[in-house]
Amino acid sequence: MIARSFIIQGYASVLRKNVSDRQFNLTSCLIALLLALMPLLTGCDLPQVSAEDRLFLNLSADFLGAYQLPKQEFQGTRVGGLSAITYDRQRDRFYAISDDRSEFAPARFYTLKLALDTADGKAPKLKQVAIEAVTTIANEGGKPYAKGTIDPEGIALSPLGTVFISSEGVTHDGVPPFVREFDLKTGQWKHSLQIPKRYIPDAKGEQQTQGVQDNLGFEALTTTPGGYGKTAVEPFRLFTATESSLKQDAEPSKAAQGAKNRLLHYMLEANRALLVSEHLYQLDPPPEEAINHGLTELTAIDQGGHFLSLERSFGTNGFQVKLFQLATGGATDISTIDSLKGALRGTVAIPKKLLLDLSSLNLPLDNLEGMAIGPRLPDGSRSLLLVSDDNFREEQVTQFLLFRFRGLG
DSSP states (O other): OHHHHHHHHHHHHHHHHHSOHHHHHHHHHHHHHHHHHHHHHHSTTSOOOOHHHHHSOOOEEEEEEEEEEOOOEETTEEOOOEEEEEEETTTTEEEEEEOOOSSSSSSEEEEEEEEEEOGGGOOOEEEEEEEEEEEEOBOTTSSBOOTTSOOEEEEEEOTTSEEEEEEOOBGGGTBOOEEEEEETTTOOEEEEOOOOGGGSOSSSGGGOOSSBOTTOSEEEEEEOOOBOGGGBOSSEEEEEEESSOBGGGOOGGGGGGOOEEEEEEEEEETTEEEEEEEEEEEOOOOOTTEEEEEEEEEEEOSSSSEEEEEEEEEETTEEEEEEEEEEOTTOOOOTTOSOOOSOOTTOOOOOEEEEEEGGGGOOOOOOEEEEEEEEEOTTSOEEEEEEEOOTTOTTSOEEEEEEEEESOO
């Protein structure tokens, strides 16, 4: 307090030379008030805001219930393999991509309608998921994709009223990964995004030295939220990420540390696509018993670089899934780094924070791969929907999980 008083007294002497007595008296009163408040302002009662609190949003996800989609066929297609989902707020519908490699039917996505049970003022529950339509997607030649030429894993609605779909690629058959835009109503191909060469496999099997690994390519896909049509937000952003490391980034001897994935950031308009940056997504270490472990989905939740991510493991203890919050603003651009092996000095991975470990739900989990922010619930909060890929196996199920998602406003 001695130092503060000395400084303020000196400041007062300067003021006395430059202002009238009335002005000085008023100023002196203000300074005295400031001195009286100083202990309160510098005391321990001030809220301490950590760097993490400034970086992340105050989010929560409360589990509301599960729904199991019955095994069925729809318009000549076998319903299953739902590996990604996106929400159309204007129509109040979801679009879910099937990861069928055109084996049971041509590559396609389904239109879904959710019905909630909100009776008696209780917490909303998933009452039904109804399939309303199926849309076959076409290649650049306007034909359905032939068997084994596509492995669709991600889907994202754009402000242009189109859908982007990502394919992991079929590395062992020499089919490269892609991200392409399709007409929402007809499924016709419209555009293909340019993929950096480092993602394209240079060979098959053991001869491969670069590119996405087999069944570990572009699993996650999302666009920044916004309307479409007259309310379209342009330019908008699209993000896609690999399920695990590229071949040249993989470090088998350090698998316990978690794989180093890559995330691509595009800026898009109706007739232009620009690759803006590339970032490191560090997977959590896999559980000891895990057979596979990867990033299965991203969901952009605002225009400010905040996302949700879904990491899923499978092993002797079944499926384990964790939901994270991401903040990409401070992440390093790694687009000039050819390999992520070894120590990466000065490289900042995308910061992430655990939001929910789904093992805490005490619910048998299936192969959860899809995620989307859905409609508002009766209390004004947003809904969050997760869906599982049953791999077209009888012993697995298509599981929908509904959450109350708070913190978006």
